[in-house]
Amino acid sequence: MSVDGKTAPASRQGRLFIPLMNEKLLKRLHKLRAEVDGVLVGVSTILADNPKLTVRAVQGKNPLRIVLDSMAAIPLESEVLKVDDAPTIIAVCRNAPKERTDMLVEKGAEIMRFDCERYIPLGELLERLHCRGVRKLLVEGGSEVRWSFVRSRLVDELFVWITPSVWGGRDAPSLVGGEGCLESSCSLKLQIGRVEVEDSTVILEYKVARDSGAGVTLAPC
Numbered sequence: 001m002s003v004d005g006k007t008a009p010a011s012r013q014g015r016l017f018i019p020l021m022n023e024k025l026l027k028r029l030h031k032l033r034a035e036v037d038g039v040l041v042g043v044s045t046i047l048a049d050n051p052k053l054t055v056r057a058v059q060g061k062n063p064l065r066i067v068l069d070s071m072a073a074i075p076l077e078s079e080v081l082k083v084d085d086a087p088t089i090i091a092v093c094r095n096a097p098k099e100r101t102d103m104l105v106e107k108g109a110e111i112m113r114f115d116c117e118r119y120i121p122l123g124e125l126l127e128r129l130h131c132r133g134v135r136k137l138l139v140e141g142g143s144e145v146r147w148s149f150v151r152s153r154l155v156d157e158l159f160v161w162i163t164p165s166v167w168g169g170r171d172a173p174s175l176v177g178g179e180g181c182l183e184s185s186c187s188l189k190l191q192i193g194r195v196e197v198e199d200s201t202v203i204l205e206y207k208v209a210r211d212s213g214a215g216v217t218l219a220p221c
């Protein structure tokens with residue numbers, strides 16, 4: 001994100017941030033992906049950035065890719081639907097049109113359907129992913145999805161990279177969006193871990209304080 005907390009410009013073309021990701025930072029991001037079992041984004045991140053979510057800048061295994069997409073609106077030409085690279089799960093709600101989900105299955109994606117209207121229930125999603133062997137999940141974005149994880153207290157660690165730039169823009173997405181907290185008791189309490197500077201980018205790694213997390217009790221598979 002920028003020094004003023006923006007994760008994309010107001011125009012929402014997040015790829016504009018990529019020139020700030022030099023080779024070392026890209027390797028670091030891809031190393032993180034290689035260390036987790038799954039990488040998750042919201043459908044708006046797919047629409048804005050069309051990311052591959054694979055490991056390319058270092059040696060390593062591609063994680064399972066998960067997209068939260070209540071109505072199965074993801075464009076069929078999206079990079080994450082190239083399933084020869086890595087498997088992809090599209091999490092949808094009950095009203096997602098069957099003809100759309102059929103097309104996604106034809107592309108090789110797996111559909112996980114949930115009994116919801118718009119927001120995928122994250123506790124149930126994590127249970128199902130756990131049964132699929134996912135023990136470590138990297139939530140890459142965007143800000144609405146990050147808020148859902150924060151609100152549900154389903155975050156163990158937070159990785160923040162501050163690039164040496166200021167973007168401004170009241171409509172530019174910030175690190176965590178959503179309706180946000182109204183009282184300080186609701187905010188996620190963090191403990192600082194690693195602090196580093198790499199090529200003028202400040203790298204902060206936090207653990208979520210124990211009394212700030214509710215977590216989820218996993219049912220047997």
Ligand SMILES: NC(=O)c1ccc[n+]([C@@H]2O[C@H](COP(=O)([O-])OP(=O)(O)OC[C@H]3O[C@@H](n4cnc5c(N)ncnc54)[C@H](OP(=O)(O)O)[C@@H]3O)[C@@H](O)[C@H]2O)c1
Binds near residue numbers: 012041043122146
């Ligand atoms: N710099 C970075 O590190 C970074 C990383 C990622 C993204 N970005 C930027 O962030 C922006 C996109 O973020 P965004 O906040 O607009 O959208 P987002 O978080 O990527 O996606 C939000 C959408 O996901 C769907 N969704 C389904 N279940 C959900 C749930 N439980 N919680 C939240 N969302 C759920 C909803 O759409 P439906 O109702 O249609 O299903 C929701 O509107 C882009 O501009 C992108 O460039 C930046």
